[in-house]
Amino acid sequence: MNMTExxxxxxxxxxxxxxxxxxxxxxxxxxxxxxxxPVAIREFPKFGKSHVFDKNKVAxxxxxxxxxxDIKAAEQCACVxxxxxxxxxxNYFEVGRMGIEHALLPEKGLVSAGDIVIGxxxxxxxxxxxxxxxxxxxxxxxxxxxxxGKAWFKVPETIKVHLTxxxxxxxxxxxxxxxxxxxxxxxxxxxxxxxxxGPGVGELSMDDRFTISNMAIExxxxxxxxxxxxxxxxxxxxxxxxxxxxxxxxxxxxYCQVIDMDLSDVELTVSYPHxxxxxxxxxxxxxxxxxxxxxxxxxxxxISDMRAAAEILKGRKVxxxxxxxxxxxxxxxxxxxxxxxxxxxxxDAGAVVSTPTCGPCLGGYMGILAxxxxxxxxxxxxxxxxxxHVKSEVYLASPYTAAASAVTGHITDPxxxxxxxx
Numbered sequence: 001m002n003m004t005e006x007x008x009x010x011x012x013x014x015x016x017x018x019x020x021x022x023x024x025x026x027x028x029x030x031x032x033x034x035x036x037x038p039v040a041i042r043e044f045p046k047f048g049k050s051h052v053f054d055k056n057k058v059a060x061x062x063x064x065x066x067x068x069x070d071i072k073a074a075e076q077c078a079c080v081x082x083x084x085x086x087x088x089x090x091n092y093f094e095v096g097r098m099g100i101e102h103a104l105l106p107e108k109g110l111v112s113a114g115d116i117v118i119g120x121x122x123x124x125x126x127x128x129x130x131x132x133x134x135x136x137x138x139x140x141x142x143x144x145x146x147x148x149g150k151a152w153f154k155v156p157e158t159i160k161v162h163l164t165x166x167x168x169x170x171x172x173x174x175x176x177x178x179x180x181x182x183x184x185x186x187x188x189x190x191x192x193x194x195x196x197x198g199p200g201v202g203e204l205s206m207d208d209r210f211t212i213s214n215m216a217i218e219x220x221x222x223x224x225x226x227x228x229x230x231x232x233x234x235x236x237x238x239x240x241x242x243x244x245x246x247x248x249x250x251x252x253x254x255y256c257q258v259i260d261m262d263l264s265d266v267e268l269t270v271s272y273p274h275x276x277x278x279x280x281x282x283x284x285x286x287x288x289x290x291x292x293x294x295x296x297x298x299x300x301x302x303i304s305d306m307r308a309a310a311e312i313l314k315g316r317k318v319x320x321x322x323x324x325x326x327x328x329x330x331x332x333x334x335x336x337x338x339x340x341x342x343x344x345x346x347x348d349a350g351a352v353v354s355t356p357t358c359g360p361c362l363g364g365y366m367g368i369l370a371x372x373x374x375x376x377x378x379x380x381x382x383x384x385x386x387x388x389h390v391k392s393e394v395y396l397a398s399p400y401t402a403a404a405s406a407v408t409g410h411i412t413d414p415x416x417x418x419x420x421x422x
Contacts, residue, residue, distance in 0.1 A: 002158050002253035003225050004193040007133040010245065011116040019157040019256070027057065028132075029111060030145040031119030033101055033358075034062035038079040039139035040120060044146060052087050053149035059091035059110060060084050061101040064358040066094065069365040099330025099356045102126040102214060102298035107330055112236055113228045114245025118145050123298050123380065125216045129209035130236065131228035131246065133193075136217065156222045157256040158193040159184075163200025165264035170414045172308070173208030174300060174378065174398035177215040178269040180261065182279030190220035192256065195249065197227060200263045206235045207304040214299045215380050218276040268413055270376070271396035274384045282401050285411040292375040293318075293406040294387075295399050296327025296354070297361045300378035303333050305399040310342040312403035312414055313349040319409030324351035325367050331356060351406070363387045369394075376405045 001009065001016060009017045011025035032040055037060055044052075052058050060080050065073035077094070084092035093104060102123050105111050113131035117124060120142040127134035137151070145151050161180065181188075194216050196209075204212070209226045216224025226232070228246045236244055268282035295301075295309045306328055318324045326346050328334040334356060337343060343353055360367030361379040369375055369388030374395065377387065382394035395411060404414040 002249040002255065003131070003195055003227065003247050004133060004158050004223060005155060006247040007114055007116060008153060008155055010114065010247070017155045019155050021155045023153050023155060024150050025116050025153055027118060027145050027149050027151055028115035029057055029059060029105070029117040030142060031059045031061070031101060031105065031117065031121065031124060032142050033064055033121055034066060034073070034076045034080055035064050036120030036139045036142065038076050040142040040146065041079060041083045043140050043143040047144060047147035049147040052089070052146045055088050056090050057149065058089050058146055059105060060089055061093045061098065061104060063098060063100050063356065064362065065364050066098065066357060067355065069359070097331065099332070100298045100301055100358055103301055103329035103333070106130060106210070107239060107332060109236070109239035109241035112241040112244045113232060114247055118142065118151050122217045123214050125221065125223050126210055126214040126298060128213035128216065128223050128225040129206065131226060131232055131244070133223055133225065135222050156191055156193045158195055159189055159257045159259065160255040161194060161196045161259045161261055162198040163196055163261050163263060164198055165200055165262040166203045167263050167266065170400040171266055171268060172398045172400065173204060173211040175266050175269045176208070176261070176263065177212040178271055178276065178279050178396065179266050181215065181219045181276045182269070184219055184259070186218060186275050186277045187220040189216065191222050192220070193223040193225060194219070194221045195225050197249070200261070201227060202229060203263060205304065206231055207302045210302065211299055215276070218380060268398070268401055270401060270411060271382055273382050273393040273395070276380070276382060276396060282397065282411060282413045288374065288395070288411045289409060290322060290376050290405055290411065291373040292367060292369065293322060293324045293402050294327070294360050294367050294375060294377040294379060295325070295402050296329060297358065297379040298329065299380045300399050301327055301329025301333065303336050305378065306333065306337040306342050308399040309403040310345045312400060312407065312417065313351065314345045316349055316407045318350035318406045322406055322409050324349070324406040325354060325360060326351050327354045327357060329356055360387060376402045376411060378402050
């Protein structure tokens, strides 16, 4: 069996599973946010349970419209807050303790290798970076998970992505996953797990892996899983996660497709509107002018992303007419960035820094686009109207590319700024 199958078999108490098989598996964590949890909370009583299956294995993280942007958002959060209090949910994180959910849970050590996690948010697949099987579900599935501690799964087929080589300068995990999505398309891994393997895995930082796993869903993937290595184990130890369950794919494991990727061939990449698969080289995109840059989200709001943006913005200014919004993904990351002096760099450059929130990513608040405006964003989706007006445009890129574009006012290869400096 491959990693995906081994994790699911263990969770279901079976010696083996195969693609297409329906199983009932035990859950290690059930996650919801301020948009999806209220629906699950309303459905919860219909399962006939007095309380959640385990108050330590449910996480509720209001992060999309918080701090509350309006009355409706306040009511959503009040619903979640009341439920968390009545059920004595240990892992409830709101303003002051909060963060963007998919950055916060790993940081808090709430997910470990070998776990099975469901979350009422499509980017729950992020935790595959830790060697877990984690996937997004609907709110009623979340309610069932909270009530029973179990979930039905159809065992997915698995695509193997064999990585070799090393990333070039300014090239990141964001460029890797955009390149892969551009190659296989937004439905290329539909209801499939994507497993990454090969010597190239060791060349990727944990933050790179989180970004890649996060966007597995943008290829239709059910999960995006990395093998557990020394970097993974060190991260889990520092986060205080529980003892990992390490599953290794058998040498004769079966895959529905094998894709070879040489990391040294990956270019700085940008996804044009209105699908993540619409990928182009950054170097060929300089004619596209922009109005806004957003650096943050569950995809690219970690401390390495903040440092990348600061590396580009230091001693430079955001172009006149461009709004640059920077959002650290958690309070810990926010404080790290502040303590390292990154906020001084951002503010001196003419950017603004926000409290952790998903706000602009889904067109909620803190960066809505008007008709005809263009944004370079480190978020994960660029669908029609994703960040505001249906006639606005979102271009997906890495923090390096986004910051460089903020400086020039058009999509820019950060290496071009080096030429200017010389």
